[in-house]
Amino acid sequence: MKHRFIFILLLSLFYSTQAQDTIIVYDILNQSITKIDPVAYDSTQTFNHTSFSMGTLGNPATLITIPPNSNLFPNSNFSKPELAENFHNLLDYPIRTAVALHFYNADTFSGTGCSGIMVGPDLVLTAAHCVRRVGNAPTWHTDSFLIAPAYNNGQIQSSLPSSWVKKIYLFQENYNGSLWHETALLQLREPIGLDIGWVGIAYTSDASYFDNKVFHKLSYPAIRDPFDTSKVYNGDSLYYNYGYIDTFPSFPSTYLGVRGGWGVPGQSGSSLFYTNNINAYYSFGVSSLSHNYAHAYINAQMFYQLQNIIDNYAYTVPITTIPNTSSVKVYPNPFKTQTTFEFENPSSIAYDFELIDVQGRVVIKQHQIKDNSLTINRKNLNQGIYFFRFIHKGQTIFSGKLQVQD
Structure with a gap:
């Protein structure tokens, strides 16, 4: 061979x-x-x-x-x-x-x-x-x-x-x-x-x-x-x-x-x-x-x-019913104690949230978020850069970068 x-x-x-x-x-x-x-x-x-x-x-x-x-x-x-x-x-x-x-x-x-x-x-x-x-x-x-x-x-x-x-x-x-x-x-x-x-x-x-x-x-x-x-x-x-x-x-x-x-x-x-x-x-x-x-x-x-x-030439995915949620507001960012994510969600769609460190580890995870905002506390997060994403039915709807400061 x-x-x-x-x-x-x-x-x-x-x-x-x-x-x-x-x-x-x-x-x-x-x-x-x-x-x-x-x-x-x-x-x-x-x-x-x-x-x-x-x-x-x-x-x-x-x-x-x-x-x-x-x-x-x-x-x-x-x-x-x-x-x-x-x-x-x-x-x-x-x-x-x-x-x-x-x-x-x-x-x-x-x-x-x-x-x-x-x-x-x-x-x-x-x-x-x-x-x-x-x-x-x-x-x-x-x-x-x-x-x-x-x-x-x-x-x-x-x-x-x-x-x-x-x-x-x-x-x-x-x-x-x-x-x-x-x-x-x-x-x-x-x-x-x-x-x-x-x-x-x-x-x-x-x-x-x-x-x-x-x-x-x-x-x-x-x-x-x-x-x-x-x-x-x-x-x-x-x-x-x-x-x-x-x-x-x-x-x-x-x-x-x-x-x-x-x-x-x-x-x-x-x-x-x-x-x-x-x-x-x-x-x-x-x-x-x-x-x-x-x-x-x-x-x-x-x-x-x-x-x-x-x-x-291949299968066409049906148009999704997910609203246009291409952006999310994060404030404050950087943050020291807590931060809030705000986004449009008029249909109360259920999202999962993940916060991921630079080594790819999920450090915070929340399920079934149906509001139009989410607030997280720092807890034991170390200072540094993190990434976040909101997921619906396996698809990342919006994502971004977050910084934690001392």
């Missing part, structure tokens, strides 16, 4: 240096092919992202925002994979947005082939080579795919919905067999993301954006680790690792990863995603190559073609 990853990298060197934007759409049920033409975009824009949602299930987890100091890849600040259940409740957001791709041939289960993550109500982001073989005679890996959120210990989560894939979206060159634009979107028969939520996708042209930010990874490694034979995986459980990442501007494209890190088959298609635990949950790339833990970076050219699918 190690040699397969090297082969894929070398193979990509032989393909056209002019990346194509055209999207190929494969309808699994009808076995038909259509195309989506490229869309124009503003090339001067340096950052953009799609929306995220915590779904109707809510329950956001607090992910770690400081780098690890143990179980690291060599000479890095990024940890090696460990069982996700040792860190998080797998049914919490965004953990449950990580999915296993189950391969079926002629209605017979043939294995867990790759990883992915929900990026819309009915869309999964994964690697193109997870669904279609590269090479001179590219073919589909299997005739059907089942998407299983937070699959673990060989069991599909009974409390979470699963769905079959109905359409596959690939860039033209991926469809032809290369590793250019090594991403794919899988459209599901059912919009399970309405319940379990999804993360956004994002790009930035500013490489410094990645500096000193902790990125997270949820994946399904499926074989014995070729570099550490004491670690044996079989694709039946969700693994988690996190830390600081590196950028690799190189031919054939830019990668995000970890110098000295290595990927394991089965992790292909898993995302490197960033969150501040408040109003940012963004995937910037998908696992593509083993060497240096390489993740194909979603650049601007790719982003706007994928955004076009998310916005115009």
Whole structure:
């Protein structure tokens, strides 16, 4: 398997240096092919992202925002994979947005082939080579795919919905067999993301954006680790690792990863995603190559073609009844003993409130706030910067920064 990853990298060197934007759409049920033409975009824009949602299930987890100091890849600040259940409740957001791709041939289960993550109500982001073989005679890996959120210990989560894939979206060159634009979107028969939520996708042209930010990874490694034979995986459980990442501007494209890190088959298609635990949950790339833990970076050219699918070809979320509450007044801020949050809430919608410290820990939490204001006391809060958010049905309605002074 190690040699397969090297082969894929070398193979990509032989393909056209002019990346194509055209999207190929494969309808699994009808076995038909259509195309989506490229869309124009503003090339001067340096950052953009799609929306995220915590779904109707809510329950956001607090992910770690400081780098690890143990179980690291060599000479890095990024940890090696460990069982996700040792860190998080797998049914919490965004953990449950990580999915296993189950391969079926002629209605017979043939294995867990790759990883992915929900990026819309009915869309999964994964690697193109997870669904279609590269090479001179590219073919589909299997005739059907089942998407299983937070699959673990060989069991599909009974409390979470699963769905079959109905359409596959690939860039033209991926469809032809290369590793250019090594991403794919899988459209599901059912919009399970309405319940379990999804993360956004994002790009930035500013490489410094990645500096000193902790990125997270949820994946399904499926074989014995070729570099550490004491670690044996079989694709039946969700693994988690996190830390600081590196950028690799190189031919054939830019990668995000970890110098000295290595990927394991089965992790292909898993995302490197960033969150501040408040109003940012963004995937910037998908696992593509083993060497240096390489993740194909979603650049601007790719982003706007994928955004076009998310916005115009996938499930449309119904217009919410939540009033326009994009702003909240906080006074005093900074504060010493107590502070008040004031916002519009004419319909007496029930909000949950969280106050989060700079390490990502929830230090104050209140539920079912139906008034248009909330006052909190300092109690034992240390001096410093905090972040707050008000949540309704799993979605952050408004958020901001708060400072405590002595």
